[in-house]
Amino acid sequence: MAIGSTIHTFAVQLADVDRGVYEDLTLRVARHPSETDLYMVTRLLAYCLEYQEGIEFGGGVSTTDEPAVLVRDLTGAITTWIEIGAPDAARLHSASKHAERTTVYTHRDPERVLGLWRGKTIHNADAITLQSFDPRFIEDAAARLERRSTCSVSVTEQQLYLEINGANLTTAVHTQPIQ
Known part of the structure; x- marks a missing residue:
């Protein structure tokens, strides 16, 4: 018998000052058994x-x-294609053909992720970006996960402030072109 996904519920207060987005969200996130906490937090x-x-x-x-x-x-x-982790170059090549905008958010070492794509053919590579966070930020957030979590996500001047289940964390959001 296959193991099903675990549902996590997040009550999120979002304040993205950089983009003028302010929302209260209730998100039900299905976590596949092969998906890590780090991947889910990044997603x-x-x-x-x-x-x-x-x-x-x-x-x-x-x-x-x-x-x-x-x-x-x-x-x-699909207007925006958002990958998580370290997708291979072929997947990014295909993604950038399917959407107007493609970006990757990673919980891994961004230099290693960028290294995976160097020298590879990726359609519209100069328009694709890699988003990453300060070391240990995703790990610290994942350590505070619960099946039902409350979060406050605030962004100002590319600085992310995350309150998750009573713990306060902060990181810069690093944006790099992939080529």
Whole structure:
């Protein structure tokens, strides 16, 4: 018998001063058994940092034709493709052909992730960005996860302030072109 996904519920107060986005969100996040806490926290933060009309979680780690997070326009077309972790170059190549904008949020060492893509053919690579966080930030946030979590996510001048289940964490959000 296959093990099913675990549902995590997040009550999020989002204040993205940089983009003028202020929302109270209740998010139900399905965590696949093969998905790590680090991946799930990064996916949650990517959703919050990219929040706009039409955003949704993709089908999960077992879905190959959708990203972890995506934004659709009113016609249903994917306008923003958001990968998590360290997708391979072929996946980024394909993603950048399917969406107007492609970005990657990683919980891994950004230099190692960038190294995976050096010298590889990636469509529109100069427009794809890698978003990363200060070392240990994602690990510290993941250590505070509960099945039901309350969060406050505030962003100002590329500085992210996260309050999760009573713990306060902060990091810069680092944006790098992939080539």
